[in-house]
Amino acid sequence: MKIVPEQHEDMKRELGLLDATMLVAGSMIGSGIFIVSSDIVRNVGSAGWLIFIWLLTGLITVIAAMSYGELSAMFPKAGGQYVYLREAYNRLVAFLYGWSLFMVIQAGTIAAVGVAFAKFTAYIFPALSDENVLWDLGNVKINAAQLVAIATVVILTWVNSRGVRNGKVIQTVFTLIKILSLGGLIVMGLIGAFNTQIWNTNWAAAWDTVRWDTESGAAIPIGGAAVFAGIVSAMVGSLFSSDAWNNVTFIAGEIRNPRRNIGMSLFLGTMIVTVIYVSANLMYLATLSMEQIAFAPADRVAVVAAQAIFGEVGTLVIAVMIMVSTFGCNNGLILAGARVYYTMAQDGLFFKRAGELNKFEVPGWGLWAQCIWTSVLCLTGRYGDLLNYVIFVVLIFYALTIGGVFILRRKRPDVERPYKAFGYPVLPAFYILAASTICVGLLIYQPTFTWPGLVIVLLGIPVFFVWNKKGFAMDAQIDTDD
Template sequence: MESTTNKKKFKRSLGLLDATMIVAGSMIGSGIFIVSADIVRNVGSAGALVLIWLITGFLTITAALSYGELSAMFPKAGGQYVYLKESFNSLTGFLYGWSFFAVIQTGSIAAVGVAFSKFAAYVFPALSENNIILDLGFLQISAAQLTAIILVVSLTYINTRGVKEGKTIQTIFTMTKLIALFGLIIFGFILAAKADIWKTNWSNGFAISKLDGDTLVPYSGIAVMGAVAASLVGSLFSSDSWNNVTFIAAEIKDPSKNIGRSLFLGTFIVTLIYLATNLMYLCVLPLNEIAHAANDRVGVVASQKIFGDAGTYIIAVFLMISTFGCNNGLILSGARVYRTMAKDGLFFKQVKKLNKNGVPGKALWIQCIWASVLCLSGKYNELLDYVIFVVLIFYILTITGIFRLRITKPDLPRSYKAIGYPVLPFFYILAASTICIMLLVYKSDSSLPGLGIVLLGIPIYYYFVKGKNKPTK
């Protein structure tokens, strides 16, 4: 049964702490424990590794500060979809919403769900991806995939019960993983840091070279830029989803102020944690061990150095907590975008309705179904290669929208303005555009399909527009 009249509107029940926990919790998944291996292989030095994370943090915080102005102007559900629609037109907004549904949010939910099951397999071996439950020839379904789906379905159900349930899980799990991460960093420095390892790791300073086995191979010319761009794919993805809080603006108290504050606080906290974690790695592990960690799981190797044999289980439990909280944030916020699109006639009509608990129940279940399909497809890793290119395109467009809105809608109330405007937003646009160009040149196998997913939304947009304008009898 759908909601009654007094249930038609979202409830503003999320405070600044809740919003900040959604920002931080949606950002921290398993990436910080994995992607540093690939970064070291690409850049070959401790200085360059730290530089990549510094660039990532600077770009993330700059974008978050810019989004604060947009959230103050449009403090309603839908976030980035609304910003793009208001800055440009409904087609631009739809292309973001379509990409968001097709790969950005649902692909992230699937990948984080599978990451949860892979680390759960350290504690419960039966959940391993090597444990094939069903083999249909054309499709193999592993215990890890089923575990991921069960996680996604369970969190979706909890979030259909109301925003209070979702926010409680988010706050508890995010606080837990923040405390645990700080603990891991502190114990790493106290129990396992070695001065000789630190000194040896920094012997090449900030030089950028490819680490091929144990050999450093210098890049030539512009290939250095390609290496940096390729390295940023992992770190930027690990720092992404900070904008999820903008999707639930209609449920945040005093959104024109609290969204901007939560964006800054959440991204700043996570940036500090990510930098500290990598500095800890460099104190505990030689560069070669970081680069060649089994399955790129640097966090597991570091935890073993810190806690001995128990380290594997400690980090596995921690990562289960981390990915559980991360997925809850993604699931909670994502459905609000589809609901706003449906209200604009650009998604399935039934999705715009709130259930009796005042949340978009059908939007949550549609998101759940597609994310589960991506879990079963086994293609989530390929999809995630496309994500960061697509995400950067829309971040560039959204921040460009700040400049456009200053000209086209100067009288809109702006209780919060982008810090460092116009210099910082322009720098972000320039830097992100450079990364996109480098990805097109050096990672065209993932960036071009990503662009194709976006463009596929154009005929779908006109399908919905045609249906919206179709005369009724």
């Protein structure tokens, strides 16, 4: 049987509780909260259901985060979720997660967030718009926004390759700025621009089950299975807007007192973001009609709300906020991702160079490999499709990881657990049930979002056997040398 090598503890533990919490919150808050409420309203139709979707998303996210707290206290090492899956299941399951993370989840999210930064930068500098096509290569068109996105990814990769301290300063500062600016926007909307007539109208039919038709612009009553389909479809956006909270587990090797601080940061970060997201949607309901939310131009509901609050300058306000939000979000994603590839390489399941630290004691090779692949996704423009494909897969891996809490309590009852999953076994089981229900709904009502994602994951199986064979060969060589 292959013995998994012990991880080298060469990383500097320079991140405290504030830094870890800011990484959780900063990685979660990107551009989603400014956009996805439009799609949610088109699917579920009314104010009560809109808030219900965000509350449900927040609830299951916090439950998942608290369950991960137990795992992070048991295995306070770089790699996080990859390590938890390896310890609870086996190397194959862990590799398939790492494979999906590198190929799509992390790189695709970084690309999408980078392009969102570029698109809103174009509000200030129109020449940087995605409509400014610089090179037409037939099937591939390279525009200014793509180059801006790649430039930000390269800059942030360079900063993070020069030590974790540089990355943590950017993360903490930008996350604090966007939390404060979002808070200011919410207060201005709920107090300064509160429209009593719009608020009362929105809540008068709070629990009507309707779907807003994009062609006619009318609210169409729905019932039965259509309501469930609407909820499942609506949660695609809210779940992605609340994703990436697990990134803090990837950098456990660089967090001080990880057995305490990772679990605490997961809880604090997800709670902060949940409160912000629900409050932002209450602000939308206080300033915009349901129809305005459903049919905001290009789904940019925050822009329409800011215009109602600040007038025409509102567009500029939101553009700057999204630039700050996405820049900080990408810094956290870039910082964290390479730590998973570092641990995979030490297990013999990724390029050997990815398992080495540079002179600044960070996995520089993994950072630049992630940067190159992200840049390719930016240029192809396929990151949006890829992210849609893996929504289903992301939920499966979350459910499997939380299932690992149950498995490890049975398999390894004697391992020290400084922190135990809150509400065990009820709340972790509730998350698994909720995630499984959403997955079933996606399989039935959004098949284009599910089967391609499964194919991407399954393609990792033959790759695993190639890497695993290399790992066994390497071990055999080491044994011979000994």
